[in-house]
Amino acid sequence: xxxxxxxxxxxxxxxxxxxxxxxxxxxxxxxxxxxxxxxxxxxxxxxxxxxxxxxxxxxxxxxxxxxxxxxxxxxxxxxxxxxxxxxxxxxxxxxxxxxxxxxxxxxxxxxxxxxxxxxxxxxxxxxxxxxxxxxxxxxxxxxxxxxxxxxxxxxxxxxxxxxxxxxxxxxxxxxxxxxxxxxxxxxxxxxxxxxxx
Numbered sequence: 685x686x687x688x689x690x691x692x693x694x695x696x697x698x699x700x701x702x703x704x705x706x707x708x709x710x711x712x713x714x715x716x717x718x719x720x721x722x723x724x725x726x727x728x729x730x731x732x733x734x735x736x737x738x739x740x741x742x743x744x745x746x747x748x749x750x751x752x753x754x755x756x757x758x759x760x761x762x763x764x765x766x767x768x769x770x771x772x773x774x775x776x777x778x779x780x781x782x783x784x785x786x787x788x789x790x791x792x793x794x795x796x797x798x799x800x801x802x803x804x805x806x807x808x809x810x811x812x813x814x815x816x817x818x819x820x821x822x823x824x825x826x827x828x829x830x831x832x833x834x835x836x837x838x839x840x841x842x843x844x845x846x847x848x849x850x851x852x853x854x855x856x857x858x859x860x861x862x863x864x865x866x867x868x869x870x871x872x873x874x875x876x877x878x879x880x881x
Contacts, residue, residue, distance in 0.1 A: 829858025
Protein backbone atom coordinates (compact mmCIF):
# COMPACT_ATOMS: atom_id res chain seq x y z
CA UNK A 685 0.00 0.00 0.00
CA UNK A 686 1.34 3.38 -0.96
CA UNK A 687 1.03 6.36 1.30
CA UNK A 688 0.15 9.70 -0.02
CA UNK A 689 3.02 12.17 0.13
CA UNK A 690 2.69 15.26 2.25
CA UNK A 691 3.28 18.56 0.72
CA UNK A 692 5.93 20.79 2.09
CA UNK A 693 4.95 24.19 3.14
CA UNK A 694 7.16 26.79 1.57
CA UNK A 695 9.20 29.05 3.85
CA UNK A 696 9.21 26.90 6.99
CA UNK A 697 12.92 25.98 6.84
CA UNK A 698 13.89 29.57 6.34
CA UNK A 699 12.05 30.61 9.47
CA UNK A 700 13.98 28.10 11.57
CA UNK A 701 17.31 29.39 10.22
CA UNK A 702 16.43 33.03 11.07
CA UNK A 703 15.40 32.11 14.65
CA UNK A 704 18.68 30.22 15.13
CA UNK A 705 20.73 33.25 14.01
CA UNK A 706 18.89 35.59 16.37
CA UNK A 707 19.42 33.29 19.37
CA UNK A 708 23.12 32.93 18.53
CA UNK A 709 23.54 36.70 18.34
CA UNK A 710 21.91 37.16 21.76
CA UNK A 711 24.21 34.56 23.35
CA UNK A 712 27.33 36.22 21.94
CA UNK A 713 26.31 39.64 23.27
CA UNK A 714 25.42 38.39 26.72
CA UNK A 715 28.45 36.12 26.93
CA UNK A 716 30.97 38.91 26.42
CA UNK A 717 29.52 41.11 29.16
CA UNK A 718 28.89 38.20 31.52
CA UNK A 719 32.55 37.09 31.35
CA UNK A 720 33.79 40.51 32.43
CA UNK A 721 31.25 40.66 35.25
CA UNK A 722 32.20 37.16 36.44
CA UNK A 723 35.91 38.00 36.46
CA UNK A 724 35.23 41.17 38.46
CA UNK A 725 33.28 39.20 41.14
CA UNK A 726 35.97 36.51 41.33
CA UNK A 727 38.71 39.11 41.86
CA UNK A 728 36.75 40.76 44.68
CA UNK A 729 36.17 37.41 46.48
CA UNK A 730 39.86 36.45 46.21
CA UNK A 731 40.92 39.86 47.58
CA UNK A 732 38.49 39.51 50.50
CA UNK A 733 39.83 36.00 51.36
CA UNK A 734 43.41 37.27 51.26
CA UNK A 735 42.54 40.16 53.61
CA UNK A 736 40.81 37.82 56.04
CA UNK A 737 43.75 35.40 56.04
CA UNK A 738 46.21 38.21 56.77
CA UNK A 739 44.11 39.64 59.58
CA UNK A 740 43.36 36.25 61.23
CA UNK A 741 45.51 35.40 64.26
CA UNK A 742 47.96 32.49 63.88
CA UNK A 743 46.69 29.11 65.07
CA UNK A 744 48.53 27.77 68.12
CA UNK A 745 47.93 24.37 69.69
CA UNK A 746 47.08 24.57 73.39
CA UNK A 747 49.39 22.79 75.85
CA UNK A 748 46.80 20.20 76.94
CA UNK A 749 46.18 19.22 73.29
CA UNK A 750 49.93 19.03 72.70
CA UNK A 751 50.27 16.60 75.64
CA UNK A 752 47.37 14.54 74.32
CA UNK A 753 48.92 14.41 70.84
CA UNK A 754 52.24 13.31 72.34
CA UNK A 755 50.46 10.57 74.32
CA UNK A 756 48.69 9.37 71.17
CA UNK A 757 51.96 9.31 69.23
CA UNK A 758 53.68 7.36 72.03
CA UNK A 759 50.78 4.90 72.15
CA UNK A 760 50.87 4.48 68.38
CA UNK A 761 54.61 3.83 68.57
CA UNK A 762 54.07 1.17 71.28
CA UNK A 763 51.32 -0.45 69.21
CA UNK A 764 53.59 -0.52 66.17
CA UNK A 765 56.33 -2.17 68.27
CA UNK A 766 53.87 -4.75 69.61
CA UNK A 767 52.57 -5.46 66.14
CA UNK A 768 56.12 -5.98 64.86
CA UNK A 769 56.88 -8.28 67.82
CA UNK A 770 53.70 -10.28 67.13
CA UNK A 771 54.63 -10.61 63.45
CA UNK A 772 58.09 -11.88 64.45
CA UNK A 773 56.56 -14.30 66.94
CA UNK A 774 54.08 -15.60 64.36
CA UNK A 775 56.94 -16.18 61.92
CA UNK A 776 58.91 -18.04 64.59
CA UNK A 777 55.85 -20.16 65.43
CA UNK A 778 55.32 -20.95 61.77
CA UNK A 779 58.96 -22.04 61.40
CA UNK A 780 58.68 -24.15 64.57
CA UNK A 781 55.44 -25.68 63.30
CA UNK A 782 57.10 -26.63 60.01
CA UNK A 783 60.05 -28.17 61.88
CA UNK A 784 57.71 -30.13 64.16
CA UNK A 785 55.76 -31.40 61.16
CA UNK A 786 58.97 -32.53 59.49
CA UNK A 787 60.16 -34.28 62.68
CA UNK A 788 56.77 -35.97 63.12
CA UNK A 789 56.94 -37.26 59.56
CA UNK A 790 60.45 -38.59 60.21
CA UNK A 791 59.29 -40.25 63.45
CA UNK A 792 56.33 -41.86 61.69
CA UNK A 793 58.66 -43.18 59.00
CA UNK A 794 61.08 -44.52 61.65
CA UNK A 795 58.17 -46.12 63.55
CA UNK A 796 56.95 -47.81 60.39
CA UNK A 797 60.45 -49.11 59.67
CA UNK A 798 60.78 -50.36 63.26
CA UNK A 799 57.43 -52.17 63.03
CA UNK A 800 58.58 -53.89 59.86
CA UNK A 801 61.85 -54.91 61.55
CA UNK A 802 60.03 -56.21 64.64
CA UNK A 803 57.56 -58.12 62.49
CA UNK A 804 60.46 -59.65 60.56
CA UNK A 805 62.30 -60.55 63.79
CA UNK A 806 59.12 -62.02 65.32
CA UNK A 807 58.50 -64.04 62.19
CA UNK A 808 62.09 -65.27 62.15
CA UNK A 809 62.08 -66.21 65.85
CA UNK A 810 58.68 -67.92 65.47
CA UNK A 811 60.05 -69.89 62.53
CA UNK A 812 63.11 -70.88 64.58
CA UNK A 813 60.97 -71.99 67.54
CA UNK A 814 58.69 -74.04 65.29
CA UNK A 815 61.69 -75.75 63.71
CA UNK A 816 63.31 -76.50 67.09
CA UNK A 817 59.97 -77.82 68.45
CA UNK A 818 59.72 -80.21 65.47
CA UNK A 819 63.30 -81.35 66.13
CA UNK A 820 62.44 -82.21 69.76
CA UNK A 821 59.23 -83.93 68.66
CA UNK A 822 61.10 -86.10 66.14
CA UNK A 823 63.71 -87.20 68.71
CA UNK A 824 63.29 -90.40 70.67
CA UNK A 825 61.37 -89.60 73.89
CA UNK A 826 64.22 -90.79 76.20
CA UNK A 827 66.82 -88.63 74.41
CA UNK A 828 64.52 -85.59 74.42
CA UNK A 829 63.71 -86.16 78.14
CA UNK A 830 67.44 -86.15 78.97
CA UNK A 831 67.81 -82.78 77.22
CA UNK A 832 64.71 -81.36 78.93
CA UNK A 833 66.06 -82.41 82.36
CA UNK A 834 68.94 -79.95 81.84
CA UNK A 835 66.73 -77.06 80.67
CA UNK A 836 65.25 -74.28 82.76
CA UNK A 837 61.59 -75.21 83.59
CA UNK A 838 60.21 -72.02 81.92
CA UNK A 839 62.20 -72.64 78.75
CA UNK A 840 61.35 -76.35 78.58
CA UNK A 841 57.66 -75.73 79.33
CA UNK A 842 57.52 -73.37 76.36
CA UNK A 843 58.58 -76.19 74.02
CA UNK A 844 56.30 -78.73 75.65
CA UNK A 845 53.35 -76.34 75.24
CA UNK A 846 54.04 -76.04 71.49
CA UNK A 847 54.37 -79.78 70.88
CA UNK A 848 51.66 -82.21 69.88
CA UNK A 849 50.12 -83.64 73.07
CA UNK A 850 51.29 -87.24 72.29
CA UNK A 851 54.93 -86.20 71.81
CA UNK A 852 54.87 -83.98 74.93
CA UNK A 853 53.36 -86.84 76.99
CA UNK A 854 56.09 -89.28 75.93
CA UNK A 855 58.82 -86.75 76.87
CA UNK A 856 57.14 -86.01 80.24
CA UNK A 857 57.00 -89.72 80.95
CA UNK A 858 60.79 -89.93 80.58
CA UNK A 859 61.47 -87.03 83.01
CA UNK A 860 62.26 -87.32 86.71
CA UNK A 861 59.23 -86.65 88.94
CA UNK A 862 60.71 -83.33 90.17
CA UNK A 863 61.29 -82.00 86.62
CA UNK A 864 57.90 -83.26 85.41
CA UNK A 865 56.26 -81.49 88.39
CA UNK A 866 58.16 -78.23 87.74
CA UNK A 867 57.26 -78.28 84.04
CA UNK A 868 53.61 -79.01 84.87
CA UNK A 869 53.44 -76.09 87.32
CA UNK A 870 54.85 -73.73 84.69
CA UNK A 871 52.50 -75.06 81.99
CA UNK A 872 49.46 -74.77 84.28
CA UNK A 873 50.36 -71.28 85.47
CA UNK A 874 51.11 -69.78 82.02
CA UNK A 875 47.49 -68.88 81.36
CA UNK A 876 46.38 -68.40 84.96
CA UNK A 877 46.48 -64.60 84.68
CA UNK A 878 44.27 -64.48 81.56
CA UNK A 879 40.82 -62.96 82.26
CA UNK A 880 38.05 -65.54 82.06
CA UNK A 881 35.16 -63.19 81.27
